[in-house]
Amino acid sequence: MTSLPSLPTPKKLGLVIDLDVCVGCHACVISCKEWNTGGYGAALSDQDPYGADVSGTFLNRIHTFEVVPEGGQVIGEAGEARIVHFPKSCLHCEDAPCVTVCPTGASYKRAEDGIVLVDESKCIGCGLCAWSCAYGAREMDLAAGVMKKCTLCVDRIYNETLKEVDRVPSCVRTCPANARHFGDLGDASSEVSRMVAERGGYDLMPEQGTRPTNKYLPPRPRKPLAASAGSAVLAENTHDAKGFFAWLDGMLDRI
Amino acid sequence: MHPAFSIIVFTTLSGLGYGLAAVLGLGLLDASTLSVKLAHIGALAMIAAGLLASTLHLGNPQRAWRALSQWRSSWLSREGVMAIASFVPLTVTAWFAIVEGRHLAVAGLAGTLMCGATVYCTAMIYGSLRSIQAWNTGLTPLCYLLFAAAGGFLLASVAGYSSGSRGPVCAAIAILFVVAAWICKQKWWTRLRTLAPFSTPESATGLGHIGHVRLFERPHVNENYLTREMGFKVARKHALKLSRLAILSGGLAPVLLLLVAILAGGSAAVPAAVLAVFCYALGLVVERWLFFAEARHAVMTYYEG
Numbered sequence: 001m002t003s004l005p006s007l008p009t010p011k012k013l014g015l016v017i018d019l020d021v022c023v024g025c026h027a028c029v030i031s032c033k034e035w036n037t038g039g040y041g042a043a044l045s046d047q048d049p050y051g052a053d054v055s056g057t058f059l060n061r062i063h064t065f066e067v068v069p070e071g072g073q074v075i076g077e078a079g080e081a082r083i084v085h086f087p088k089s090c091l092h093c094e095d096a097p098c099v100t101v102c103p104t105g106a107s108y109k110r111a112e113d114g115i116v117l118v119d120e121s122k123c124i125g126c127g128l129c130a131w132s133c134a135y136g137a138r139e140m141d142l143a144a145g146v147m148k149k150c151t152l153c154v155d156r157i158y159n160e161t162l163k164e165v166d167r168v169p170s171c172v173r174t175c176p177a178n179a180r181h182f183g184d185l186g187d188a189s190s191e192v193s194r195m196v197a198e199r200g201g202y203d204l205m206p207e208q209g210t211r212p213t214n215k216y217l218p219p220r221p222r223k224p225l226a227a228s229a230g231s232a233v234l235a236e237n238t239h240d241a242k243g244f245f246a247w248l249d250g251m252l253d254r255i
Numbered sequence: 256m257h258p259a260f261s262i263i264v265f266t267t268l269s270g271l272g273y274g275l276a277a278v279l280g281l282g283l284l285d286a287s288t289l290s291v292k293l294a295h296i297g298a299l300a301m302i303a304a305g306l307l308a309s310t311l312h313l314g315n316p317q318r319a320w321r322a323l324s325q326w327r328s329s330w331l332s333r334e335g336v337m338a339i340a341s342f343v344p345l346t347v348t349a350w351f352a353i354v355e356g357r358h359l360a361v362a363g364l365a366g367t368l369m370c371g372a373t374v375y376c377t378a379m380i381y382g383s384l385r386s387i388q389a390w391n392t393g394l395t396p397l398c399y400l401l402f403a404a405a406g407g408f409l410l411a412s413v414a415g416y417s418s419g420s421r422g423p424v425c426a427a428i429a430i431l432f433v434v435a436a437w438i439c440k441q442k443w444w445t446r447l448r449t450l451a452p453f454s455t456p457e458s459a460t461g462l463g464h465i466g467h468v469r470l471f472e473r474p475h476v477n478e479n480y481l482t483r484e485m486g487f488k489v490a491r492k493h494a495l496k497l498s499r500l501a502i503l504s505g506g507l508a509p510v511l512l513l514l515v516a517i518l519a520g521g522s523a524a525v526p527a528a529v530l531a532v533f534c535y536a537l538g539l540v541v542e543r544w545l546f547f548a549e550a551r552h553a554v555m556t557y558y559e560g
Contacts, residue, residue, distance in 0.1 A: 053478075
């Protein structure tokens, strides 16, 4: 049934992504593709994989943005431009429009933990759910003709044949910088909820009214370039020289 | 948005078919004449062809029957249910007209109402999507309904003139609907072109508090499903010209031709009305193409610098 759960789900499983930490290495993109092409549902196909116009289905993609402060086009003039790597996958929204637009009941949100999934045996591949998603979280697999999306690695997180440390989504497990965190955002005392509270985690496109479960942690304020430049200037003078170096400094001055 | 050929054919053909079927259901025309009988068959054929075309863009069309199950939440499902349900009164009305040569008022009116409901559901598939701001307005279903009504009365005027009764009435009503439809569409276009984007790169990334956000690198070098499906931009360059051409072909030409039919009458009326239908259909195809090609999807805020 493609109606959303009538009550708030007891658990709100999701990701917290730390934009201060992400280095944009794309390891999560690859591990996601690797795990999910052999796991839940149809494989994530590639089109023309060895040709010039290669493309394929991905459930997680990293964009990179440049953020320029007002009047900050010239370095140091009014703050500094910065590069922010931006991982983006399904946000498992509470008011998920991709679920309600589905005509077949293939798209659904689980009442127990809030994960949004596609039952591929019911999907007709009409593409309307991808149209309804403002975040571009859903991609039609062109080989299978069904809609693919992040499952929050539902086949890992409850999988007791895996070691406990591996019972997190593949992208979280693989992130070498620890920029991705998995947990229950419905539980205020969970590690992810505390992280969101401390760092001011926020929703993407709140104006779309989708109430995403996943949260993003903003980049921390950056140390200005001028502040770092101080030590470089220091290297040019000898005020702090002591002992032998102070004597040598004095001698060299006299020569 | 990518203007898929199958969806343009579907909305144009089924719009004309439902329009004609709805007008026939009103019982304005003489059901005993051959041309009105043919009109009934034509309406059903256009609806059926449109629905078949709509299944062409599915990844797994063999499961299309499943789309009838989620009418509680999905406009696409509602449209499927209404399309099939409306075949019942439309087929009954057509049967009575073709076999018995008379109009069955109850089935006819039920058919008219259900045609309107089906077109409304089709329009709401698009109109309900918040992610596509251009479509997310009450003007979208209004345009679809007016265009269907205009097309219906245009086709009915052909049937009316060739059957020798009520041609001028249908033509006069068609003129009113054609004018109303293009006024509504013009309002839709004005709204589209003056729209302040609902979602911006700043709101999409949440980084607006630092400064102006600009895409530095796409996730992958090549195109993907999202950029192909949602990132269609070819039409924007010529959008204004194309919309004027659509109004000329789909609005001005049919109105002038119908005026000729009404004023000249006689043997000139039928060819003039037929030509009006063709001009209108051409204008409508351009309008439908622009409807998709001009609409910008919110996800493109993540892909455009």
